[in-house]
Amino acid sequence: MNKTDVLIIGAGPTGLFCAHQLGIIGLSCEIVDNLDKAGGQCIELYPDKPIYDIPAVPECTGEQLTNNLLKQIKPFNIKFHLNERVEELKKNKNRWHVKTSAGIEFDVAAIIIAGGVGSFEPRKFPVKECEKFEGNSIFYSIKDKSIFKDKTISIFGGGDSALDWAIELSNNSKVNLIHRRDGFSGVEASVQKVKELNEQGKLNLYTKFQMDSVLGDKNIEKVKIKHDEGEIKEIKSDYVLGFFGLIMQLGPILDWGLNIDKKTVQVNTENFETNINGIFAIGDICSYPGKLKLILSGFHEGALAARGCFKYAKPDEKLRFEFTTTSKAAQERLGIKK
Amino acid sequence: MAKITYHTHDNKIHTVDVQKGLTVMEGAVQNDIPGIDADCGGGMACATCHVYVKEEWLNKLPTKEDGEEDMLDMAFEPKNNSRLSCQLIVSDELDGLEVNIPSKQG
Numbered sequence: 001m002n003k004t005d006v007l008i009i010g011a012g013p014t015g016l017f018c019a020h021q022l023g024i025i026g027l028s029c030e031i032v033d034n035l036d037k038a039g040g041q042c043i044e045l046y047p048d049k050p051i052y053d054i055p056a057v058p059e060c061t062g063e064q065l066t067n068n069l070l071k072q073i074k075p076f077n078i079k080f081h082l083n084e085r086v087e088e089l090k091k092n093k094n095r096w097h098v099k100t101s102a103g104i105e106f107d108v109a110a111i112i113i114a115g116g117v118g119s120f121e122p123r124k125f126p127v128k129e130c131e132k133f134e135g136n137s138i139f140y141s142i143k144d145k146s147i148f149k150d151k152t153i154s155i156f157g158g159g160d161s162a163l164d165w166a167i168e169l170s171n172n173s174k175v176n177l178i179h180r181r182d183g184f185s186g187v188e189a190s191v192q193k194v195k196e197l198n199e200q201g202k203l204n205l206y207t208k209f210q211m212d213s214v215l216g217d218k219n220i221e222k223v224k225i226k227h228d229e230g231e232i233k234e235i236k237s238d239y240v241l242g243f244f245g246l247i248m249q250l251g252p253i254l255d256w257g258l259n260i261d262k263k264t265v266q267v268n269t270e271n272f273e274t275n276i277n278g279i280f281a282i283g284d285i286c287s288y289p290g291k292l293k294l295i296l297s298g299f300h301e302g303a304l305a306a307r308g309c310f311k312y313a314k315p316d317e318k319l320r321f322e323f324t325t326t327s328k329a330a331q332e333r334l335g336i337k338k
Numbered sequence: 339m340a341k342i343t344y345h346t347h348d349n350k351i352h353t354v355d356v357q358k359g360l361t362v363m364e365g366a367v368q369n370d371i372p373g374i375d376a377d378c379g380g381g382m383a384c385a386t387c388h389v390y391v392k393e394e395w396l397n398k399l400p401t402k403e404d405g406e407e408d409m410l411d412m413a414f415e416p417k418n419n420s421r422l423s424c425q426l427i428v429s430d431e432l433d434g435l436e437v438n439i440p441s442k443q444g
Contacts, residue, residue, distance in 0.1 A: 041378070041383070045383040046381070118377075123412060123414075123444050157411065158408075158411045159411065180411060185407075185411055210415075228418065244411070244412045245385075247443075248377050248384070263377075284379075
Protein backbone atom coordinates (compact mmCIF):
# COMPACT_ATOMS: atom_id res chain seq x y z
CA MET A 1 0.00 0.00 0.00
CA ASN A 2 1.40 3.39 -1.06
CA LYS A 3 0.49 6.06 1.46
CA THR A 4 0.73 9.62 0.22
CA ASP A 5 -1.27 12.85 0.57
CA VAL A 6 -2.57 13.16 -2.95
CA LEU A 7 -2.84 10.86 -5.96
CA ILE A 8 -2.64 12.62 -9.30
CA ILE A 9 -4.19 10.76 -12.21
CA GLY A 10 -2.47 11.85 -15.41
CA ALA A 11 1.13 12.91 -16.04
CA GLY A 12 0.39 15.55 -18.67
CA PRO A 13 1.54 19.15 -18.20
CA THR A 14 -1.38 19.94 -15.91
CA GLY A 15 -0.73 16.96 -13.63
CA LEU A 16 3.01 17.66 -13.54
CA PHE A 17 2.62 21.31 -12.61
CA CYS A 18 0.00 20.43 -10.02
CA ALA A 19 2.56 18.10 -8.43
CA HIS A 20 4.87 21.10 -8.20
CA GLN A 21 2.21 23.16 -6.48
CA LEU A 22 1.52 20.36 -4.00
CA GLY A 23 5.25 20.11 -3.31
CA ILE A 24 5.57 23.83 -2.67
CA ILE A 25 2.85 23.76 -0.02
CA GLY A 26 4.37 20.70 1.62
CA LEU A 27 2.05 17.95 0.43
CA SER A 28 3.32 14.68 -0.97
CA CYS A 29 1.90 13.07 -4.08
CA GLU A 30 2.34 10.22 -6.53
CA ILE A 31 1.32 10.18 -10.18
CA VAL A 32 -0.34 7.42 -12.20
CA ASP A 33 -0.48 7.46 -16.00
CA ASN A 34 -1.59 4.94 -18.57
CA LEU A 35 1.17 5.88 -21.01
CA ASP A 36 4.74 4.64 -20.66
CA LYS A 37 6.10 8.16 -20.19
CA ALA A 38 5.17 11.52 -18.70
CA GLY A 39 3.83 14.31 -20.92
CA GLY A 40 0.30 13.26 -21.83
CA GLN A 41 -1.10 14.65 -25.06
CA CYS A 42 2.02 16.85 -25.45
CA ILE A 43 4.20 13.78 -25.81
CA GLU A 44 1.75 11.43 -27.44
CA LEU A 45 0.06 13.72 -29.94
CA TYR A 46 2.53 16.50 -30.71
CA PRO A 47 6.03 15.99 -29.25
CA ASP A 48 7.65 17.92 -32.14
CA LYS A 49 4.99 20.52 -32.78
CA PRO A 50 5.66 23.99 -31.41
CA ILE A 51 3.47 25.57 -28.73
CA TYR A 52 3.35 29.37 -28.64
CA ASP A 53 1.05 30.17 -25.74
CA ILE A 54 2.84 29.09 -22.59
CA PRO A 55 3.24 32.30 -20.56
CA ALA A 56 6.84 33.61 -20.70
CA VAL A 57 7.88 30.82 -23.08
CA PRO A 58 7.63 32.28 -26.61
CA GLU A 59 8.03 28.90 -28.27
CA CYS A 60 8.61 25.31 -27.19
CA THR A 61 7.70 21.82 -28.34
CA GLY A 62 5.54 19.39 -26.40
CA GLU A 63 8.64 17.44 -25.52
CA GLN A 64 10.56 20.48 -24.28
CA LEU A 65 7.62 21.59 -22.18
CA THR A 66 7.39 18.13 -20.60
CA ASN A 67 11.13 18.01 -19.91
CA ASN A 68 11.07 21.44 -18.30
CA LEU A 69 8.16 20.50 -16.08
CA LEU A 70 9.93 17.30 -15.03
CA LYS A 71 12.99 19.38 -14.18
CA GLN A 72 10.84 21.78 -12.19
CA ILE A 73 9.39 19.01 -10.02
CA LYS A 74 12.66 17.12 -9.61
CA PRO A 75 13.31 18.47 -6.06
CA PHE A 76 10.16 16.73 -4.84
CA ASN A 77 11.26 13.23 -5.92
CA ILE A 78 7.80 12.33 -7.05
CA LYS A 79 7.05 8.69 -7.64
CA PHE A 80 5.52 7.89 -11.04
CA HIS A 81 3.47 4.79 -11.78
CA LEU A 82 3.50 4.56 -15.57
CA ASN A 83 1.66 2.05 -17.77
CA GLU A 84 -0.99 1.92 -15.06
CA ARG A 85 -4.61 2.84 -15.18
CA VAL A 86 -6.61 3.70 -12.09
CA GLU A 87 -9.44 1.20 -11.81
CA GLU A 88 -11.11 1.16 -8.42
CA LEU A 89 -11.92 3.82 -5.92
CA LYS A 90 -13.27 3.31 -2.41
CA LYS A 91 -13.91 5.72 0.43
CA ASN A 92 -12.14 4.59 3.57
CA LYS A 93 -13.19 6.80 6.52
CA ASN A 94 -11.62 10.17 5.70
CA ARG A 95 -9.29 8.80 3.08
CA TRP A 96 -9.49 7.17 -0.33
CA HIS A 97 -8.37 3.72 -1.26
CA VAL A 98 -7.38 3.46 -4.93
CA LYS A 99 -6.35 0.42 -6.97
CA THR A 100 -4.68 0.41 -10.39
CA SER A 101 -4.87 -2.01 -13.33
CA ALA A 102 -1.70 -3.74 -12.12
CA GLY A 103 -3.03 -4.07 -8.59
CA ILE A 104 -1.00 -1.27 -7.00
CA GLU A 105 -2.90 0.22 -4.08
CA PHE A 106 -2.89 3.72 -2.70
CA ASP A 107 -4.13 5.22 0.54
CA VAL A 108 -4.59 8.95 -0.07
CA ALA A 109 -6.31 11.98 1.44
CA ALA A 110 -7.37 13.43 -1.89
CA ILE A 111 -7.38 12.65 -5.60
CA ILE A 112 -6.71 15.04 -8.45
CA ILE A 113 -7.89 13.89 -11.86
CA ALA A 114 -5.72 15.48 -14.52
CA GLY A 115 -6.64 12.92 -17.11
CA GLY A 116 -6.86 15.05 -20.24
CA VAL A 117 -9.49 13.53 -22.45
CA GLY A 118 -9.06 10.14 -20.85
CA SER A 119 -6.45 7.44 -20.96
CA PHE A 120 -4.82 6.56 -24.25
CA GLU A 121 -5.85 3.21 -25.69
CA PRO A 122 -4.89 1.77 -29.08
CA ARG A 123 -7.38 2.31 -31.87
CA LYS A 124 -8.77 -0.97 -33.07
CA PHE A 125 -9.99 -2.45 -36.34
CA PRO A 126 -13.56 -1.47 -37.16
CA VAL A 127 -14.29 -5.07 -38.22
CA LYS A 128 -16.36 -6.70 -35.48
CA GLU A 129 -14.89 -10.24 -35.64
CA CYS A 130 -11.47 -8.84 -34.76
CA GLU A 131 -12.45 -8.72 -31.08
CA LYS A 132 -12.42 -12.49 -30.66
CA PHE A 133 -8.87 -12.77 -32.04
CA GLU A 134 -7.49 -9.88 -30.02
CA GLY A 135 -4.59 -10.96 -27.85
CA ASN A 136 -4.04 -14.29 -29.62
CA SER A 137 -3.65 -13.47 -33.30
CA ILE A 138 -4.50 -9.78 -33.51
CA PHE A 139 -2.30 -7.26 -31.70
CA TYR A 140 -2.16 -3.49 -31.44
CA SER A 141 1.25 -3.42 -29.82
CA ILE A 142 4.10 -5.89 -29.72
CA LYS A 143 5.49 -7.30 -26.50
CA ASP A 144 7.31 -10.39 -27.75
CA LYS A 145 8.40 -10.31 -31.36
CA SER A 146 9.81 -13.84 -31.24
CA ILE A 147 6.32 -15.33 -31.73
CA PHE A 148 6.31 -13.94 -35.30
CA LYS A 149 9.38 -15.86 -36.46
CA ASP A 150 8.73 -17.75 -39.74
CA LYS A 151 5.05 -16.76 -39.68
CA THR A 152 2.97 -14.66 -42.06
CA ILE A 153 2.12 -11.29 -40.61
CA SER A 154 -0.33 -8.75 -42.05
CA ILE A 155 0.35 -5.25 -40.79
CA PHE A 156 -2.18 -2.44 -41.23
CA GLY A 157 -1.32 1.28 -41.02
CA GLY A 158 0.83 3.93 -42.65
CA GLY A 159 2.59 5.62 -39.76
CA ASP A 160 5.99 5.02 -38.20
CA SER A 161 4.90 2.08 -36.03
CA ALA A 162 3.47 0.20 -39.02
CA LEU A 163 6.51 0.94 -41.21
CA ASP A 164 9.11 0.20 -38.53
CA TRP A 165 7.55 -3.12 -37.61
CA ALA A 166 7.08 -4.08 -41.26
CA ILE A 167 10.79 -3.49 -41.88
CA GLU A 168 11.91 -5.19 -38.69
CA LEU A 169 9.68 -8.25 -39.00
CA SER A 170 10.48 -8.74 -42.70
CA ASN A 171 13.85 -10.14 -41.58
CA ASN A 172 12.37 -13.30 -40.13
CA SER A 173 8.75 -13.38 -41.21
CA LYS A 174 6.65 -13.06 -44.34
CA VAL A 175 5.18 -9.57 -44.08
CA ASN A 176 2.19 -7.97 -45.81
CA LEU A 177 1.80 -4.25 -45.28
CA ILE A 178 -1.66 -2.89 -46.01
CA HIS A 179 -2.47 0.81 -46.09
CA ARG A 180 -5.51 2.82 -47.18
CA ARG A 181 -3.66 5.16 -49.56
CA ASP A 182 -0.41 5.58 -51.50
CA GLY A 183 0.94 8.22 -49.14
CA PHE A 184 2.38 7.39 -45.73
CA SER A 185 2.68 9.50 -42.61
CA GLY A 186 5.86 7.77 -41.42
CA VAL A 187 9.34 9.19 -42.03
CA GLU A 188 10.51 9.22 -45.65
CA ALA A 189 13.51 6.92 -45.06
CA SER A 190 11.21 4.17 -43.76
CA VAL A 191 8.78 4.67 -46.64
CA GLN A 192 11.67 4.25 -49.12
CA LYS A 193 12.92 1.17 -47.28
CA VAL A 194 9.48 -0.43 -47.39
CA LYS A 195 9.19 0.28 -51.13
CA GLU A 196 12.64 -1.23 -51.70
CA LEU A 197 11.75 -4.36 -49.73
CA ASN A 198 8.54 -4.61 -51.75
CA GLU A 199 10.48 -4.43 -55.04
CA GLN A 200 12.93 -7.04 -53.81
CA GLY A 201 10.03 -9.31 -52.90
CA LYS A 202 10.95 -9.30 -49.22
CA LEU A 203 7.63 -7.76 -48.27
CA ASN A 204 4.24 -7.39 -49.95
CA LEU A 205 2.84 -3.90 -50.03
CA TYR A 206 -0.87 -3.37 -50.64
CA THR A 207 -1.92 0.26 -50.90
CA LYS A 208 -5.45 1.63 -51.26
CA PHE A 209 -6.62 -1.48 -49.42
CA GLN A 210 -8.39 -1.69 -46.08
CA MET A 211 -9.49 -4.63 -43.98
CA ASP A 212 -12.75 -6.19 -45.09
CA SER A 213 -12.99 -9.21 -42.81
CA VAL A 214 -10.96 -11.83 -40.99
CA LEU A 215 -11.37 -15.58 -41.34
CA GLY A 216 -10.36 -18.32 -38.95
CA ASP A 217 -11.57 -20.51 -36.16
CA LYS A 218 -9.44 -20.25 -33.01
CA ASN A 219 -6.65 -18.34 -34.69
CA ILE A 220 -6.72 -16.17 -37.75
CA GLU A 221 -6.09 -17.97 -41.01
CA LYS A 222 -6.86 -15.36 -43.64
CA VAL A 223 -7.59 -11.67 -43.93
CA LYS A 224 -9.79 -10.26 -46.66
CA ILE A 225 -8.76 -6.83 -47.84
CA LYS A 226 -10.75 -4.52 -50.07
CA HIS A 227 -9.39 -2.06 -52.63
CA ASP A 228 -10.84 1.43 -53.02
CA GLU A 229 -12.36 0.31 -56.31
CA GLY A 230 -13.97 -2.75 -54.79
CA GLU A 231 -11.53 -5.58 -55.59
CA ILE A 232 -11.21 -8.07 -52.72
CA LYS A 233 -8.06 -10.05 -52.01
CA GLU A 234 -7.67 -12.90 -49.58
CA ILE A 235 -4.29 -13.13 -47.89
CA LYS A 236 -3.09 -15.90 -45.65
CA SER A 237 -2.09 -14.53 -42.24
CA ASP A 238 -1.02 -16.12 -38.99
CA TYR A 239 -1.01 -12.80 -37.20
CA VAL A 240 -2.56 -9.40 -37.85
CA LEU A 241 -1.16 -6.17 -36.44
CA GLY A 242 -2.99 -2.84 -36.44
CA PHE A 243 -1.19 0.47 -35.90
CA PHE A 244 -3.73 3.27 -35.99
CA GLY A 245 -2.41 5.39 -33.16
CA LEU A 246 -4.16 5.97 -29.87
CA ILE A 247 -7.56 7.17 -28.86
CA MET A 248 -8.56 8.62 -25.53
CA GLN A 249 -11.16 6.86 -23.39
CA LEU A 250 -12.52 8.03 -20.05
CA GLY A 251 -12.58 4.46 -18.75
CA PRO A 252 -13.36 3.60 -15.13
CA ILE A 253 -13.64 7.26 -14.07
CA LEU A 254 -17.13 7.14 -15.57
CA ASP A 255 -18.26 4.81 -12.79
CA TRP A 256 -17.14 6.90 -9.84
CA GLY A 257 -20.35 8.90 -9.46
CA LEU A 258 -18.86 12.14 -10.72
CA ASN A 259 -21.02 14.66 -12.56
CA ILE A 260 -19.97 14.07 -16.15
CA ASP A 261 -21.03 16.09 -19.16
CA LYS A 262 -19.71 15.36 -22.68
CA LYS A 263 -16.69 13.39 -21.47
CA THR A 264 -15.70 16.11 -18.97
CA VAL A 265 -16.05 16.33 -15.19
CA GLN A 266 -17.91 19.26 -13.71
CA VAL A 267 -16.03 21.26 -11.07
CA ASN A 268 -16.38 24.47 -9.09
CA THR A 269 -13.98 27.27 -9.95
CA GLU A 270 -12.99 28.02 -6.38
CA ASN A 271 -10.80 24.96 -5.94
CA PHE A 272 -11.75 22.67 -8.83
CA GLU A 273 -13.36 20.11 -6.57
CA THR A 274 -15.94 17.83 -8.17
CA ASN A 275 -19.35 16.90 -6.74
CA ILE A 276 -17.48 14.38 -4.55
CA ASN A 277 -15.53 15.86 -1.64
CA GLY A 278 -11.82 15.15 -1.90
CA ILE A 279 -11.87 14.47 -5.64
CA PHE A 280 -10.66 17.30 -7.85
CA ALA A 281 -10.45 17.60 -11.64
CA ILE A 282 -8.14 19.91 -13.57
CA GLY A 283 -6.99 20.46 -17.14
CA ASP A 284 -8.83 19.31 -20.26
CA ILE A 285 -10.94 16.83 -18.31
CA CYS A 286 -12.73 19.45 -16.19
CA SER A 287 -15.54 21.72 -17.28
CA TYR A 288 -17.01 24.91 -15.84
CA PRO A 289 -18.51 28.03 -17.39
CA GLY A 290 -15.85 29.68 -19.53
CA LYS A 291 -13.47 26.70 -19.55
CA LEU A 292 -10.62 27.00 -22.04
CA LYS A 293 -8.72 23.86 -23.01
CA LEU A 294 -5.34 25.54 -22.75
CA ILE A 295 -2.26 24.34 -20.90
CA LEU A 296 -2.05 27.67 -19.08
CA SER A 297 -5.59 27.18 -17.73
CA GLY A 298 -4.54 23.75 -16.48
CA PHE A 299 -1.67 25.32 -14.54
CA HIS A 300 -4.03 27.75 -12.80
CA GLU A 301 -6.53 25.01 -12.04
CA GLY A 302 -3.75 22.84 -10.60
CA ALA A 303 -2.50 25.59 -8.31
CA LEU A 304 -5.95 26.02 -6.80
CA ALA A 305 -6.76 22.31 -6.61
CA ALA A 306 -3.45 21.64 -4.80
CA ARG A 307 -4.45 24.16 -2.13
CA GLY A 308 -7.92 22.64 -2.05
CA CYS A 309 -6.33 19.32 -1.06
CA PHE A 310 -4.59 20.81 1.97
CA LYS A 311 -7.52 20.58 4.38
CA TYR A 312 -7.96 16.87 3.56
CA ALA A 313 -4.26 16.05 3.91
CA LYS A 314 -3.56 18.18 6.99
CA PRO A 315 -6.92 18.84 8.64
CA ASP A 316 -5.31 20.26 11.80
CA GLU A 317 -3.07 22.77 10.04
CA LYS A 318 -3.76 26.09 8.41
CA LEU A 319 -2.36 26.83 4.97
CA ARG A 320 -0.65 30.20 4.82
CA PHE A 321 -0.26 31.91 1.47
CA GLU A 322 3.40 32.41 0.57
CA PHE A 323 5.58 33.35 -2.39
CA THR A 324 8.43 31.10 -3.50
CA THR A 325 10.64 34.20 -3.78
CA THR A 326 10.49 34.80 -0.02
CA SER A 327 9.16 31.67 1.68
CA LYS A 328 11.88 29.80 3.57
CA ALA A 329 9.68 26.73 3.81
CA ALA A 330 9.00 26.65 0.09
CA GLN A 331 12.67 27.13 -0.72
CA GLU A 332 13.63 24.34 1.62
CA ARG A 333 11.16 22.06 -0.11
CA LEU A 334 12.73 23.03 -3.40
CA GLY A 335 16.13 22.12 -1.97
CA ILE A 336 17.55 25.58 -2.50
CA LYS A 337 20.72 26.21 -0.53
CA LYS A 338 21.66 29.74 0.36
CA MET B 339 -24.73 32.15 -40.89
CA ALA B 340 -24.61 29.09 -43.10
CA LYS B 341 -26.88 26.07 -43.01
CA ILE B 342 -25.03 22.85 -42.31
CA THR B 343 -26.76 19.49 -42.33
CA TYR B 344 -25.43 16.64 -40.24
CA HIS B 345 -26.71 13.12 -40.86
CA THR B 346 -26.13 11.11 -37.72
CA HIS B 347 -25.70 7.36 -37.61
CA ASP B 348 -29.18 6.84 -36.14
CA ASN B 349 -30.57 8.17 -39.45
CA LYS B 350 -31.56 11.51 -37.96
CA ILE B 351 -30.99 14.70 -39.89
CA HIS B 352 -29.91 17.84 -38.05
CA THR B 353 -29.86 21.08 -40.01
CA VAL B 354 -28.44 23.98 -38.03
CA ASP B 355 -27.30 27.53 -38.65
CA VAL B 356 -23.60 27.82 -37.99
CA GLN B 357 -21.88 31.16 -37.65
CA LYS B 358 -19.36 31.93 -40.32
CA GLY B 359 -15.82 31.48 -39.07
CA LEU B 360 -16.64 28.54 -36.83
CA THR B 361 -15.70 25.06 -37.96
CA VAL B 362 -18.10 22.32 -38.98
CA MET B 363 -16.85 20.49 -35.87
CA GLU B 364 -17.79 23.41 -33.59
CA GLY B 365 -21.18 23.65 -35.29
CA ALA B 366 -21.90 20.06 -34.25
CA VAL B 367 -20.52 20.35 -30.72
CA GLN B 368 -22.30 23.63 -29.93
CA ASN B 369 -25.60 22.26 -31.19
CA ASP B 370 -25.30 18.99 -29.25
CA ILE B 371 -25.25 16.89 -32.41
CA PRO B 372 -23.99 13.47 -31.31
CA GLY B 373 -21.07 11.58 -32.81
CA ILE B 374 -18.39 14.25 -33.04
CA ASP B 375 -15.99 13.79 -30.13
CA ALA B 376 -13.32 16.35 -31.06
CA ASP B 377 -11.07 15.11 -28.26
CA CYS B 378 -8.16 17.40 -29.10
CA GLY B 379 -10.38 20.46 -29.43
CA GLY B 380 -9.66 21.22 -33.09
CA GLY B 381 -5.90 20.74 -33.29
CA MET B 382 -5.87 18.15 -36.10
CA ALA B 383 -4.30 15.82 -33.57
CA CYS B 384 -6.88 13.13 -32.84
CA ALA B 385 -9.18 12.24 -35.80
CA THR B 386 -12.29 12.12 -33.61
CA CYS B 387 -14.24 14.76 -35.56
CA HIS B 388 -14.21 12.62 -38.71
CA VAL B 389 -17.11 13.12 -41.16
CA TYR B 390 -18.04 11.87 -44.61
CA VAL B 391 -18.79 14.75 -46.94
CA LYS B 392 -21.66 14.43 -49.43
CA GLU B 393 -20.03 13.71 -52.80
CA GLU B 394 -21.26 16.86 -54.55
CA TRP B 395 -19.51 18.97 -51.91
CA LEU B 396 -16.12 17.28 -52.08
CA ASN B 397 -14.61 19.61 -54.67
CA LYS B 398 -16.07 22.74 -53.15
CA LEU B 399 -14.21 22.33 -49.87
CA PRO B 400 -10.86 23.87 -49.06
CA THR B 401 -8.09 21.37 -49.87
CA LYS B 402 -6.59 19.31 -47.09
CA GLU B 403 -3.65 20.83 -45.29
CA ASP B 404 -0.54 18.81 -44.54
CA GLY B 405 -1.34 16.44 -41.78
CA GLU B 406 -5.07 16.02 -42.29
CA GLU B 407 -4.65 12.96 -44.51
CA ASP B 408 -2.15 11.52 -42.01
CA MET B 409 -4.69 11.92 -39.23
CA LEU B 410 -7.41 10.38 -41.40
CA ASP B 411 -5.28 7.20 -41.53
CA MET B 412 -6.16 6.87 -37.86
CA ALA B 413 -9.88 7.54 -38.28
CA PHE B 414 -12.57 4.90 -37.94
CA GLU B 415 -13.36 3.53 -41.43
CA PRO B 416 -11.95 6.35 -43.55
CA LYS B 417 -13.23 6.68 -47.12
CA ASN B 418 -12.42 8.87 -50.10
CA ASN B 419 -14.90 11.49 -48.91
CA SER B 420 -13.54 11.60 -45.36
CA ARG B 421 -12.59 14.92 -43.81
CA LEU B 422 -11.81 16.18 -40.34
CA SER B 423 -14.63 18.57 -39.52
CA CYS B 424 -12.32 20.76 -37.42
CA GLN B 425 -10.56 21.70 -40.65
CA LEU B 426 -13.72 22.87 -42.44
CA ILE B 427 -14.31 26.52 -41.69
CA VAL B 428 -17.85 27.65 -42.30
CA SER B 429 -18.28 30.36 -44.95
CA ASP B 430 -20.88 31.49 -47.50
CA GLU B 431 -19.42 28.94 -49.90
CA LEU B 432 -20.28 26.14 -47.48
CA ASP B 433 -23.91 27.19 -47.06
CA GLY B 434 -25.94 24.00 -47.53
CA LEU B 435 -23.06 21.59 -46.82
CA GLU B 436 -24.13 18.08 -45.85
CA VAL B 437 -21.99 15.63 -43.92
CA ASN B 438 -22.51 12.14 -42.54
CA ILE B 439 -21.21 11.37 -39.07
CA PRO B 440 -19.69 7.87 -38.83
CA SER B 441 -21.00 5.26 -36.42
CA LYS B 442 -17.94 5.66 -34.20
CA GLN B 443 -14.95 7.91 -33.83
CA GLY B 444 -12.56 5.19 -32.76
